Amino acid sequence: MKLEQGMAAIVTGGASGLGRASAAGLAELGLKVAIFDINDEAGEQHAAAIGGTYHHVDITDEASAVEGFAAARAANGQERVTLHCAMTSKRGKTIGFDKATGGYKRLPTEDYAFGAEGILVASYRIASLSALGMANSDPVNEDGERGAITLTASVAAQDGQIGQVIYGSCKSGVNGLVLPMARDLMDLGIRVNSVMPGIFATPLMLGMKDRNPQMWDQLNASVPFPKRLGEPEEFASLICEIARNSYINGHQFRLDGAIRMPPK
Template structure:
């Protein structure tokens, strides 16, 4: 797919971190970018800086997401690229000690279900809504491509750690969406891929730098090479390559400096 001013993209979670870097990288190619996020101040700031638009969207709410897509399409036309970075989840071990009572407790079904909504269901929601719009659009180029969907999984999908039973299994579910969805959409010329980032220097991780310098150094040292956390712009570079390279389809791309997560 040719990325340029004739192409529109939607980036969820575009107010910060991996989403922000992805929005900036696509805009640098001339793509018209719409940012979906709950953080109005940061999202509007990023959108203004790249000449895009901001839309307050709650990925847990179907009506909110559909309204966001409608507003983005009204502003930029049908998106040809969807980059889904937003997520919400709750952590915890399957069974652990209650700190107050000392009794055994389990991660509640409700907390797991909330994580499923915020990771797996939300990924299907935004991908399927994007695909529906792409399906009705005119094909592009000699391959007849109509769009590219890029979902964000995680290295935890393959190396889930202690306390990541929800996060790890549901990010694995995101990878599980990719092949069947790509096959569902192959006759429409819509590609589907996922990215599995390792430990990246996003705002939550950067807090360790000031809060716990020893932990920050240990995180950097844990990466085989290069011995540092990933940079959001490196994730974004992969987003641009996947969006632009029409032969990349039905794949999960791991970007992690060769790290393999230990149990803890």
């Protein structure tokens, strides 16, 4: 799909980290980017910096998401590129030791449901709402393409570590959405893919550099090659290529420097 000047895009979680870099990368290609986030100050600042728009959207709330899409389309037109980075979850072992009782305790079902809503259900919500808008728009090329949707999974989808039973399984579910959704949307010319980032130098990880330099060095050394954390711009580069290349469909990409995560 040719990414033309003024084409609309939506990036959830675009106020920070991988979403922020991707919003900037798409804007550099001439796209009008709508950032969905709940960090209003950072979101508004970044949107202004890249010539886009900011919309306060809670991805776990249906009405908030619907309103966000309507506002973004009113400002920029129908999005042709959607990247879903935002998520919320909890962590914990299935069964863990309870210091208070000296016995064992179970990870509450409510905690699991919270993560499933914040990762898996939200991914479906954003992807399906975007697909509906794309389906009701005209194709942009001779292939009949109407748009590209990219979801963010994680290497934890395949290498889930101790304490990641929620995160790992729900990110695996994100990958599980890709092929059936791509097939559901094939007659409409809408592509669906996902990316599984490894360890990236997001603000959360960069904070470790000063707090625990030894662990920081160990993390960098754990990546086979290149021996460093991924740069958010490298994630953004892949997002742009997925949007550009019309033959990329129904695929899950690992972007991880060949790392395979150990149990812990």
